[in-house]
Amino acid sequence: MTVRLYSYWRSSAAYRVRIALNLKGIGHTIVPVDLAAGQQAEADYAGRNPQGLVPLLEDGDVRLTQSQAIVEYLDDRYPEPALYPSAALERARVRAFAGVIACDIHPLNNLRVLRYLKGPLGQETAAVDAWYSHWIHAGFRALEAQTSDGPYVFGDAVSAADLFLIPQIYNARRFGVALDDFPKLVAVDAVCAELPAFRDAAPEAQADAAR
Numbered sequence: 001m002t003v004r005l006y007s008y009w010r011s012s013a014a015y016r017v018r019i020a021l022n023l024k025g026i027g028h029t030i031v032p033v034d035l036a037a038g039q040q041a042e043a044d045y046a047g048r049n050p051q052g053l054v055p056l057l058e059d060g061d062v063r064l065t066q067s068q069a070i071v072e073y074l075d076d077r078y079p080e081p082a083l084y085p086s087a088a089l090e091r092a093r094v095r096a097f098a099g100v101i102a103c104d105i106h107p108l109n110n111l112r113v114l115r116y117l118k119g120p121l122g123q124e125t126a127a128v129d130a131w132y133s134h135w136i137h138a139g140f141r142a143l144e145a146q147t148s149d150g151p152y153v154f155g156d157a158v159s160a161a162d163l164f165l166i167p168q169i170y171n172a173r174r175f176g177v178a179l180d181d182f183p184k185l186v187a188v189d190a191v192c193a194e195l196p197a198f199r200d201a202a203p204e205a206q207a208d209a210a211r
């Protein structure tokens with residue numbers, strides 16, 4: 001069965017899924033969709049994902065959108081190593097952590113939102129940067145409070161929480177957001193950077209990365 005991930009090197013939502021695929025050792029092909037060039041809106045891609053967003057996963061005949069749904073699908077279908085704890089409460093905590101990123105931070109700072117602020121709403125770069133930083137800080141404050149003393153977000157085992165966090169930290173750094181108030185998050189990022197599954201999923205390691 002061929003697994004294909006439609007991805008863009010700088011997409012943090014696709015980056016989450018790249019880490020999950022690598023952690024589970026699932027053989028796959030990356031199909032780049034150039035978001036900067038607008039390929040997400042072209043007929044070929046929009047036919048596969050009418051929402052015009054990456055990631056999109058194809059697993060044989062299955063086609064799935066939304067990184068949270070994709071990561072949970074991969075965890076159900078390819079159970080080892082588990083990305084979600086089996087106990088109900090711990091599982092809910094991992095989902096809640098990932099939800100802060102996927103539901104409360106990322107949608108406010110996504111490419112199309114920033115473009116809308118700059119374009120139709122006529123906001124200056126400084127205002128858009130302040131918007132970006134504000135929502136990262138609000139979310140990261142909550143995440144820092146939920147993070148263990150390490151090495152990973154929830155202790156000794158990598159979980160979905162880590163693979164949602166690391167791409168969001170990448171985005172924060174890319175936009176110059178100060179992370180001094182979040183030492184636990186930064187420490188988890190440093191530990192994850194040592195793992196090949198995370199390193200190989202990093203934006204700069206992607207074949208479609210701008211050189």
Ligand SMILES: N[C@@H](CCC(=O)N[C@@H](CS)C(=O)NCC(=O)O)C(=O)O
Pocket residue numbers: 010011012013014035040052053054055065066067068102110111112113
């Ligand atoms: N909730 C979606 C978000 C997907 C998303 O927003 N992807 C961004 C890249 S990180 C995208 O495709 N943006 C294209 C655009 O804004 O035009 C998910 O988690 O998969």
